Amino acid sequence: MVRSYKICITVALTFAYVNAQSTASQYGQCGGIGWAGATLCPSGWSCNVVNAYYSQCLPGGATGTATVTSSSVSTSGSTGTSTSTAPVATSTLLPGNSFIRSVEDPYFHYYLQSITPGNVTAAIMGSYTSAAQFQVTGGQLIQESTPPLYATVEDRANSTVMQLGVSWSDTPATSGTFDFSGDTIEWSIPTIDRPQLNAWLVCPDSDGNNLLFVNLGYYDYETPTGCADETIHFYTGATAVP
Incomplete structure (x- = not known):
C-alpha cells in the first residue's frame, strides 16, 4: 500500500x-x-x-x-x-491595432477589455495592465486574441430601453456597425436614431466590473443612477499607460 x-x-x-x-x-x-x-x-x-x-x-x-x-x-x-x-504586464501594441480607453472621470484612462483577458465575457473598462488590443474592420470591433473576439451589442427590447450592453463573442456581430469618428468609437444601427453615436455609459456591477453600455440617449443627460457618461477613444502608444 x-x-x-x-x-x-x-x-x-x-x-x-x-x-x-x-x-x-x-x-x-x-x-x-x-x-x-x-x-x-x-x-x-x-x-x-x-x-x-x-x-x-x-x-x-x-x-x-x-x-x-x-x-x-x-x-x-x-x-x-x-x-x-x-x-510585468506591458503588452506592446501590435501593428495595425489600437488600445481603446475612456477619457472622462471617474474612468479616466480605463481600457476596454474582457473581464477575463481574451475570453467571451461582458465588455468592461479596466486597468491599463490588462488592456486588450483592437481593430475596426468591416464594421466589426475585433479584440486581438486567439481566436479573435467580436464586440456585440444586445438587441433593444423596446423603445423605453436607453442603454444596451456590450459583450464579446467568438462569432462576428450580425447587427450594428462600429466605426471611428476622429479618435472616438461610434456604434450605429439603422433601426435606432441615436442623437450622439459616440455616447457610451460605464456602469459598475455588484462584482466591481465596470460594464460598458451603448448610450441611446443624449450624452450627460438623464444618466442612469450609478453610471457615468463616457466617450471611448483609440490610443496607439507603444504600451497602455495610466
Whole structure:
C-alpha cells in the first residue's frame, strides 16, 4: 500500500513537471495562482503578468518583473507558499491595432477589455495592465486574441430601453456597425436614431466590473443612477499607460 502511494505521488509530480515545462500557445495562459499548465512561451514571446491569477504569452521580451505568491501542497500534506517571478504586464501594441480607453472621470484612462483577458465575457473598462488590443474592420470591433473576439451589442427590447450592453463573442456581430469618428468609437444601427453615436455609459456591477453600455440617449443627460457618461477613444502608444 505504501509503495502504491509513493508511485501515485511520483506520477502526479512528474505530470505536473512535464505540463509546466510544455510551451503555451501564442496569447495563451502561461501562469498565475492555481495554474498548472504550460509556463513557457514560444520563441520571441514572453510570459506577462496580467493579474495574480492570469499571465499571458505576448510578443516581445519582458520589460520588467513582478512576484506572484501562490499556494502549494507538499507531499507530506502540509500547506506552504511558493513564489515565482514573471514579467510585468506591458503588452506592446501590435501593428495595425489600437488600445481603446475612456477619457472622462471617474474612468479616466480605463481600457476596454474582457473581464477575463481574451475570453467571451461582458465588455468592461479596466486597468491599463490588462488592456486588450483592437481593430475596426468591416464594421466589426475585433479584440486581438486567439481566436479573435467580436464586440456585440444586445438587441433593444423596446423603445423605453436607453442603454444596451456590450459583450464579446467568438462569432462576428450580425447587427450594428462600429466605426471611428476622429479618435472616438461610434456604434450605429439603422433601426435606432441615436442623437450622439459616440455616447457610451460605464456602469459598475455588484462584482466591481465596470460594464460598458451603448448610450441611446443624449450624452450627460438623464444618466442612469450609478453610471457615468463616457466617450471611448483609440490610443496607439507603444504600451497602455495610466
